Amino acid sequence: MAVTKKKSVKKNNTIKLKFDTSWLYAPAPESKSAATIKPQYDLFINGEWQKPSGGKYFDTINPANEEKLSEVADANEADVNKAVTAARNAYEKVWKKMPAKERAKYIFRIARMVQERARELAIIESLDGGKPIRESRDFDVPTAANHFFYYAGWADKLEYAFPNRTAASVGVAGQIIPWNFPLLMAAWKIAPALATGNTVVLKPAETTPLTALKLAEIIQESGLPEGVVNIVTGAGATGAAIVNHPDINKIAFTGSTEVGKIIQRSIAGTNKKVTLELGGKAANIIFEDAPLDQAVEGVINGIYFNQGHVCCAGSRLYVQESVSKQVIRKLKDRIESLIVGDPLDKNTDIGAINSKQQLETIRKYVKIGKEEGAEMYESSCSLPGRGFWCRPTLFTNVAQSARIAQEEIFGPVLAILTFRTDDEVIEKANNSPYGLSAGVWTDKGSKIFNMTKRMRAGVIWANTFNKFDPTSPFGGYKESGFGREGGLHGLLPYVKLIN
Numbered sequence: 240m241a242v243t244k245k246k247s248v249k250k251n252n253t254i255k256l257k258f259d260t261s262w263l264y265a266p267a268p269e270s271k272s273a274a275t276i277k278p279q280y281d282l283f284i285n286g287e288w289q290k291p292s293g294g295k296y297f298d299t300i301n302p303a304n305e306e307k308l309s310e311v312a313d314a315n316e317a318d319v320n321k322a323v324t325a326a327r328n329a330y331e332k333v334w335k336k337m338p339a340k341e342r343a344k345y346i347f348r349i350a351r352m353v354q355e356r357a358r359e360l361a362i363i364e365s366l367d368g369g370k371p372i373r374e375s376r377d378f379d380v381p382t383a384a385n386h387f388f389y390y391a392g393w394a395d396k397l398e399y400a401f402p403n404r405t406a407a408s409v410g411v412a413g414q415i416i417p418w419n420f421p422l423l424m425a426a427w428k429i430a431p432a433l434a435t436g437n438t439v440v441l442k443p444a445e446t447t448p449l450t451a452l453k454l455a456e457i458i459q460e461s462g463l464p465e466g467v468v469n470i471v472t473g474a475g476a477t478g479a480a481i482v483n484h485p486d487i488n489k490i491a492f493t494g495s496t497e498v499g500k501i502i503q504r505s506i507a508g509t510n511k512k513v514t515l516e517l518g519g520k521a522a523n524i525i526f527e528d529a530p531l532d533q534a535v536e537g538v539i540n541g542i543y544f545n546q547g548h549v550c551c552a553g554s555r556l557y558v559q560e561s562v563s564k565q566v567i568r569k570l571k572d573r574i575e576s577l578i579v580g581d582p583l584d585k586n587t588d589i590g591a592i593n594s595k596q597q598l599e600t601i602r603k604y605v606k607i608g609k610e611e612g613a614e615m616y617e618s619s620c621s622l623p624g625r626g627f628w629c630r631p632t633l634f635t636n637v638a639q640s641a642r643i644a645q646e647e648i649f650g651p652v653l654a655i656l657t658f659r660t661d662d663e664v665i666e667k668a669n670n671s672p673y674g675l676s677a678g679v680w681t682d683k684g685s686k687i688f689n690m691t692k693r694m695r696a697g698v699i700w701a702n703t704f705n706k707f708d709p710t711s712p713f714g715g716y717k718e719s720g721f722g723r724e725g726g727l728h729g730l731l732p733y734v735k736l737i738n
């Protein structure tokens with residue numbers, strides 16, 4: 240986009256670049272009418288919609304305008320118990336005994352139905368969570384369908400996944416997912432569980448329950464035997480009821496490190512299997528020999544993609560000193576051209592922050608960053624009047640020990656640090672409580688291998704960032720959690736190898 244720099248104002252460590260946007264894209268909004276959202280949703284238990292026993296419902300809103308979209312049931316312990324009982328019965332009586340190739344047919348059918356309803360699912364994902372339609376349409380929904388396809392393929396081939404071993408199902412899986420990739424996380428959790436013969440009780444996040452409930456409709460239509468997948472809505476207390484239910488055999492959780500730790504404490508001493516996929520503070524490293532424009536695009540995609548609501552977001556940028564000025568200038572220019580606004584507009588790059596609470600967290604960190612002495616730059620774009628919004632922001636002059644370099648912000652806020660040598664940057668990159676993902680940008684293949692070998696992160700992208708595929712495993716080190724999801728590795732948490 241053609242932009243000309245107007246002026247910069249410096250105040251309290253904040254430099255704001257003002258740009259004159261000489262032309263803009265015409266709005267290209269996706270139509271809300273292609274999505275059906277009911278005014279109220281009950282709990283999906285034992286193949287049917289059941290009223291919450293406490294009679295309580297809570298609102299889910301559109302974070303882009305704060306309007307109510309629907310109200311969903313608040314499941315209490317009794318409801319969770321019903322869901323677990325339904326899952327247990329389905330497991331013992333039907334699913335565990337069903338030939339694997341028959342199980343696969345259902346999973347394939349769900350995958351196809353997700354594809355058929357892709358447009359509606361994408362619209363609802365953007366309405367309920369605030370992410371740009373381009374992302375829900377081109378990434379979340381197709382990747383969710385691909386996960387079902389991929390794991391459907393494994394269902395009758397487990398003997399090849401675990402050669403010379405016998406893989407038995409575990410039983411009832413309790414799955415708790417976050418708000419950043421609602422449908423995709425549901426697919427990540429449900430698909431491998433079903434493929435390996437387990438049944439499921441899944442709880443979506445309280446701010447983004449709608450696509451999981453749409454998936455429940457799909458599951459009901461697919462004819463999947465009743466009770467094999469149960470979807471209960473609610474907040475932390477509902478999640479805790481799932482974690483603490485004695486008849487759950489496996490817990491799969493994605494969310495904050497704080498709740499991950501609570502879960503670990505709750506299940507200590509039980510024989511529940513568990514996988515935790517928690518926070519991250521990914522180091523994205525640019526060497527002086529990297530193709531800089533490409534790297535800048537990768538950095539932009541890595542942190543501003545999905546409003547930075549990504550556990551593997553490239554939120555710490557390490558730039559080699561010799562090119563740091565150039566890279567920082569390019570990044571500032573690029574964030575100025577990012578389009579922030581209506582998530583349903585196909586031109587939008589950055590949508591709404593998922594909730595008021597998350598926006599407050601991001602603002603808190605921006606304040607901390609300034610107080611710590613880092614220099615903040617933000618785009619000069621205007622923001623809509625209602626809803627939860629944050630301009631793409633970056634910090635320079637960030638110290639390695641700064642909180643904005645160490646703690647997860649989970650928003651469109653980048654901390655930029657510099658380095659001189661390979662050894663120095665490896666030490667700095669690994670100096671983090673997290674270890675989920677990282678990125679390396681260099682022209683030299685041997686440097687990529689050297690770096691990836693020595694960095695402690697579950698996924699390391701080279702000359703790209705935030706690329707996902709159902710065939711590759713994903714998961715972290717240290718406080719980013721343990722266990723892998725995706726790929727062959729993603730089957731393991733859902734099986735017992737009995738010989």
Ligand code: NAI
Nearest residue numbers: 416417443444474475478479494495498517518550647649
């Ligand atoms: P959260 O960890 O509270 O929420 C994730 C899920 O866990 C939701 O479904 C929630 O209802 C459930 N939950 C909450 N308390 C629970 C409990 N005691 N037992 C069982 N389930 C429980 O995350 P929150 O508060 O929405 O976000 C806080 C921070 O967590 C974010 O700022 C971000 O840093 C991080 N986060 C990381 C995610 C990731 O993908 N790794 C996703 C979401 C948040």
Ligand code: MG
Nearest residue numbers: 299300367446
């Ligand atoms: Mg919502």
